[in-house]
Amino acid sequence: MNKVILLDKRPLGKPVINNxxxxxxxxxxxxxGQVLLKTLYVSVDPYLRGRMSNVKSYVPSFKLNEPIQSGIIAEVIESRNPVYKVGDFVSARLDWKELQVSDGKDLIKVDGNAVNLSAYLGILGMTGLTAYLGLTEIAKPKAGETLVVSGAAGAVGSIVGQIGKILGCRVIGIGKVN
Incomplete structure (x- = not known):
């Protein structure tokens, strides 16, 4: 049987197991044309808390009694799609299910030999890309400048600080670690 995690009740404050x-x-x-995927890693990011609420946001709220979705690394365990073979690893926004099928359109192949697969949900995933592109394409700091990172204790901010140092900036991090 396939294990699935649904949002049962909207949290009031911090989510608890009963939600x-x-x-x-x-x-x-x-x-x-489909592949059967086995979930290996699930990304549990802070933005998911906002999606558990029923408020207007930049992303739709999760529906009650439906699977939570987030970034997932999965292994192709059966393929009836010519683009994917058994043993391929993929990254995508998928349901919180142990097993699921996909038509392959939104899957991104990742290299399981290059780095630990979980890196594709962090430094090589949305978190790292947000940090890198936000810093290099929007802020565009120059070597020798001072970079102040207001959310330095968070996932994206901690990476921004590291990239800033690599770029030759003096980095000042502000953040609270709980």
Missing amino acids: FKFIEEKNPVAAD
């Missing part, structure tokens, strides 16, 4: 429902469903089967 989620853990169910089992029949294992999915890949049809023509």
Whole structure:
């Protein structure tokens, strides 16, 4: 049976185990053009808390009694899609399910031999890209300048500080570690 995590109740404050429902469903089967994926790593990012609320935001709220979604690293365990073979590793925004099928359109192949696969959910994923592009394409600091990172204790801010140092900036980090 396939394990799935649903949002059962909207959290008031910090999410607790009772906000989620853990169910089992029949294992999915890949049809023509699809791949069967096995979840290996799930990204649990701060923005997910906002999606658990029913408020207008830049991303839609999670629906109750449906699977949570986030960045996931998965392994192709069956392929009926010519682009993917068994043993490929992929990254995508997917449901919190142990097994799921995909048509492959939103999957990004990742190299399981180059780095630890979990890096594709952090430094080589959305967090790292946000830090890198925000700093190099928007802020565009120059060597010798002072870079102040107001969220330096967070995932993106900590990477911004490191990239700033690599670029030759004097970095001042502001942040609270809980």
